[in-house]
Amino acid sequence: MTMIEMKRVYKTYKRKNVATEALKGIDLEIQEGDIFGVIGYSGAGKSTLVRLVNYLERPTSGQVIVDGQVLNDLSDSQLRAMKKQIGMIFQHFNLLESKTVFDNVAIPLVLSKKPKDEMKKRVMELLDFVGLSDKARSYPKELSGGQKQRVGIARALASNPKILLCDEATSALDPQTTQSILQLLKRVNKEYNITIMLITHEMSVIREVCNRVAVMEAGEIIEQGSVLDVFGHP
Ligand code: ADP
Ligand code: ADP
Secondary structure, eight states: OEEEEEEEEEEEEEETTEEEEEEEEEEEEEETTOEEEEEOOTTSSHHHHHHHHTTSSOOSEEEEEETTEEGGGOOHHHHHHHHTTEEEEETTOOOOTTSOHHHHHHHHHHHTTOOHHHHHHHHHHHHHHTTOGGGTTOOGGGSOHHHHHHHHHHHHHTTOOSEEEEESTTTTSOHHHHHHHHHHHHHHHHHSOOEEEEEESOHHHHHHHOSEEEEEETTEEEEEEEHHHHHOOO
16 A cells, blocks of 8 residues: 655745745655655755655645545644654654653653553553663653654654654764664564655665665655665665
């Protein structure tokens, strides 16, 4: 089944008198169960692509279809429901510094008004999954970068998404920590059956975890296919 599809997607940012064509006719297909990498230099349009899937940005033209729903056609309340199907993790983790690890992971569950005992059980399950059960009462500033990203992953999984979007999620981490986060993403994909879309500027990251890849350059996808077809054997 196709999980994420884009058809002839264009995105132009207009600021004052300056128009930037960030995406110029993107056609993309990500299947359920894929770990799909998007690679390209800074400015290629990768973040814009991810923000369109999450509907933080609207396309200037073209269609964005997620889990069979044409996002362009949805009402605001339908969109809010769709967004719960999508988790996201970030380069700089985006944790709330004033909240404990437990409370950071609980945010999506508090927002969706889950009963408190159910919420606690789910948070502790997720912390166990990411290997941070003993850090529930710690604050983000007490954690290493890798531990912060594990919290980010647990929080992204809290609302049971079908899709996890990773925006340069290992770019702030050293190679060894990157490895451990990538192994965790593989477990997210397999054990929770979550489709992953991962953007990066590092080919090594794509080779390590992705089965398919799109190469972006100046707002266009210049190649798309299996990692072995696109990059060849290492
Ligand atoms: P990447 O993630 O590959 O670095 P982006 O999607 O962030 O690429 O950016 C693609 C192009 O769109 C760049 O030229 C960037 O300057 C421009 N751009 C991105 N976001 C905005 C914005 N909010 N307003 C104006 N221009 C933007
Ligand atoms: P209250 O009812 O006053 O909110 P809680 O017992 O729900 O108190 O939580 C108090 C704090 O303890 C929370 O802010 C949270 O960080 C932490 N906490 C809650 N449950 C757990 C747990 N199972 N393990 C570790 N820390 C927890």
